Amino acid sequence: MSTDQIPVSPGSAAADRSRLVAITVAVVGLVGMFVALLGWTGIAKEVDSTAGVPPWLIFVVGAVIVVGAAVFDLAAGTRSDVFVVAPGQRLSTLQFVLNKLAPWIIVALTVVGMIIIWIRQR
Numbered sequence: 001m002s003t004d005q006i007p008v009s010p011g012s013a014a015a016d017r018s019r020l021v022a023i024t025v026a027v028v029g030l031v032g033m034f035v036a037l038l039g040w041t042g043i044a045k046e047v048d049s050t051a052g053v054p055p056w057l058i059f060v061v062g063a064v065i066v067v068g069a070a071v072f073d074l075a076a077g078t079r080s081d082v083f084v085v086a087p088g089q090r091l092s093t094l095q096f097v098l099n100k101l102a103p104w105i106i107v108a109l110t111v112v113g114m115i116i117i118w119i120r121q122r
Helices: 013-044 055-080 093-120
Strands: none
Touching: 013 055, 013 093, 055 093
């Protein structure tokens, strides 16, 4: 049995680590979102540089961070869950969303932000 298949027990040290990893992934994803949107704004406004750096480079770095955080969360499996339930119990809908979809929601919010910036600059 691989380490990802071993259930994490509620209240254990592994559950605490899992929660910390999940929160860290979310924060990193949000930072990536803001960096990507900063770069995208510079691209949309057709400026030569943002904070002395080409806006496309800022956008690419932010996009890699936000998507990388989501992919990492997917690969980490139960080792990056906010909520841990006992084996045999089911997650509530909110718990499922926070455990499995939160990083991808951040990716989706990045895309929505890009669309809004693009529309506003037209």
